[in-house]
Amino acid sequence: MKLIERFSIGTGDRFGREGVAQIAAFARAREAGVSAAIVWNKSNREHLIIGTGPADQRAAADAAVKASNWKGAYYVDADHIGLGSVDRYAPHCDFFTIDVADFIGKSAAPEAVRAFASRHRGLVSAKDLPTKLDEAGLKAAASRYLGAVAEAAKVYRRIVELKKGAAFVAEVSMDETETPQSPAELLVILAALADEGVSVQTIAPKFSGRFNKGVDYVGDTKAFLAEFEADVRVATWSAKAFGLPPSLKLSVHSGSDKFSIYGGIAEIVRRLGAGLHLKTAGTTWLEELVGLAEGGGEGLAIAKEVYDSAYARYDELAAPYASVIDIDRSRLPSPAEVKAWDGAAYAAALRHVQSEKRFNKHLRQLLHVGYKVAAEMGPRYLEALEAHRDSVSRNVTANLWERHLRPLFVE
Ligand SMILES: [Zn+2]
Numbered sequence: 001m002k003l004i005e006r007f008s009i010g011t012g013d014r015f016g017r018e019g020v021a022q023i024a025a026f027a028r029a030r031e032a033g034v035s036a037a038i039v040w041n042k043s044n045r046e047h048l049i050i051g052t053g054p055a056d057q058r059a060a061a062d063a064a065v066k067a068s069n070w071k072g073a074y075y076v077d078a079d080h081i082g083l084g085s086v087d088r089y090a091p092h093c094d095f096f097t098i099d100v101a102d103f104i105g106k107s108a109a110p111e112a113v114r115a116f117a118s119r120h121r122g123l124v125s126a127k128d129l130p131t132k133l134d135e136a137g138l139k140a141a142a143s144r145y146l147g148a149v150a151e152a153a154k155v156y157r158r159i160v161e162l163k164k165g166a167a168f169v170a171e172v173s174m175d176e177t178e179t180p181q182s183p184a185e186l187l188v189i190l191a192a193l194a195d196e197g198v199s200v201q202t203i204a205p206k207f208s209g210r211f212n213k214g215v216d217y218v219g220d221t222k223a224f225l226a227e228f229e230a231d232v233r234v235a236t237w238s239a240k241a242f243g244l245p246p247s248l249k250l251s252v253h254s255g256s257d258k259f260s261i262y263g264g265i266a267e268i269v270r271r272l273g274a275g276l277h278l279k280t281a282g283t284t285w286l287e288e289l290v291g292l293a294e295g296g297g298e299g300l301a302i303a304k305e306v307y308d309s310a311y312a313r314y315d316e317l318a319a320p321y322a323s324v325i326d327i328d329r330s331r332l333p334s335p336a337e338v339k340a341w342d343g344a345a346y347a348a349a350l351r352h353v354q355s356e357k358r359f360n361k362h363l364r365q366l367l368h369v370g371y372k373v374a375a376e377m378g379p380r381y382l383e384a385l386e387a388h389r390d391s392v393s394r395n396v397t398a399n400l401w402e403r404h405l406r407p408l409f410v411e
Contacts, residue, residue, distance in 0.1 A: 002094075002167035003247040004201050005073050007409065008037040010251075010279030011400065014046055014371050016056055017385050018284050019064020021393035025400035026072060034409040037073035039095050041279060043080050045320060050375045054078065058092035075169060080176070083155055090162035095169045097204070097251075098155045100148040101177040108146035116142045120191055126241075130233035131183040141188035145181075148174065149189060153196035171277070173204035175253045181205040183230035187238055194242035202277045204251035205231060211255040213324050214283045214368040215361045216354070225264040228252075232274045249275035255324055256283040257352050262407045280404055285371050286350060286364065287399045291392030292384055293346035299388040300343045302374075302381060307363070308335040310370030321369045331362040351395075352403065 011022050019040070026038055040061045047053055058076050065074055078089030080099040089096070117139050124135050152172045159168060172193060174181060181189065186205050193200050208227055209219025217224065231250055239248040252258075252265070257280065269276045289306060292299035310317055311332060318325060338346070348358040350367060374381045385392055 004169045005037040006275040008277045010039045010041045012282030014285045016060035018396045021396035023068040023070045024397040028401045029405045032410050039075045041077035041079040049372045054089045054092040097171045098152050099173045100151045103148035103151040106147040113142045130237045133184045141185045149192040156198045171202040172200050175204045175206045180208045183234045187234045190238035201247050202251040213255045217258040217261050229268045251277040254280045256280045266408050287395040290347045291395040293343040295388030295391040296343050302384050306373045309373040317369045325365045327362045327365050
């Protein structure tokens with residue numbers, strides 16, 4: 001089995017054109033003494049909207065790595081897959097985010113729960129258990145999660161079959177659900193995954209608070225960090241206790257740009273000597289818009305056009321993301337207003353710098369879900385990216401390095 005590196009960062013590249021600029025940020029981190037693996041992720045929904053597939057994503061990743069002469073680790077993620085989609089991804093991916101959120105709470109068979117509780121009754125009295133767990137809690141968690149774990153195991157075995165001995169990293173994700181998992185539930189989930197023989201290396205629970213797309217964390221940051229630390233302790237303990245891979249670490253599906261919790265996450269991980277997988281910077285596509293706007297001319301015109309259409313097609317574009325955006329439509333500038341902006345004004349409104357007075361998180365979220373508009377522009381959009389390559393790359397690299405990698409790993 002390939003053990004994943006201690007630190008890994010999931011980055012998105014919707015149009016597959018920014019790999020080199022993204023790698024440049026990781027190279028800067030290396031120069032600063034930090035090594036983090038790159039994991040390119042792209043969800044099925046993004047593939048469908050843009051009209052690409054996992055093979056395109058693999059080709060873009062390999063080409064960027066080759067062009068950059070990147071010697072660090074990198075992966076291509078089959079992002080939020082299940083039994084229905086795994087086959088399509090398997091030949092092109094070496095990281096699998098097995099999403100079983102839909103199977104949570106489908107009550108497991110009472111015999112299975114009883115057998116699990118009896119097999120693991122020692123947990124309740126274990127002296128060094130990193131979280132509180134009593135018999136009732138053990139059974140309740142088993143009943144709630146054994147079905148989801150069984151599904152994860154089915155998908156995992158299918159991956160093993162499809163990969164025919166080739167190494168891959170398995171993540172199990174339960175983040176796309178309403179209710180957060182407690183640290184005790186996470187412990188039960190990990191025990192059950194081990195029972196099923198799933199060599200899980202990263203686990204993505206649902207955390208407390210809101211992780212809206214492309215904007216900062218909304219919620220009680222202190223409570224989040226307490227929960228995160230408890231989860232880290234559970235993961236480390238479980239890896240040893242249940243014989244899971246020693247690389248096992250938490251995966252935070254951040255929805256990008258959770259700047260207010262980066263410092264706390266970094267401190268906890270460092271203090272506990274733990275690893276981290278952080279999915280972030282799916283906002284790379286927004287840096288393309290910033291770069292186009294700053295590039296001026298046709299680039300700025302395209303950036304404005306994207307806003308114009310996204311504004312007009314609000315309902316259609318926002319609907320698939322309703323649970324992960326929070327847009328106050330009354331705070332969106334009118335397309336006429338945006339039309340009068342120069343490139344600097346557009347960039348200032350969109351770029352995620354919270355101290356900037358002109359920054360508008362409503363506009364940012366709308367544009368974030370508006371990539372369909374750019375996809376429909378087809379070659380015109382892609383050609384503009386190349387025509388403004390310097391400006392686009394500069395923004396993509398600076399975003400990842402200055403606002404993500406540096407605060408997380410260097411500061
Ligand atoms: Zn997720």
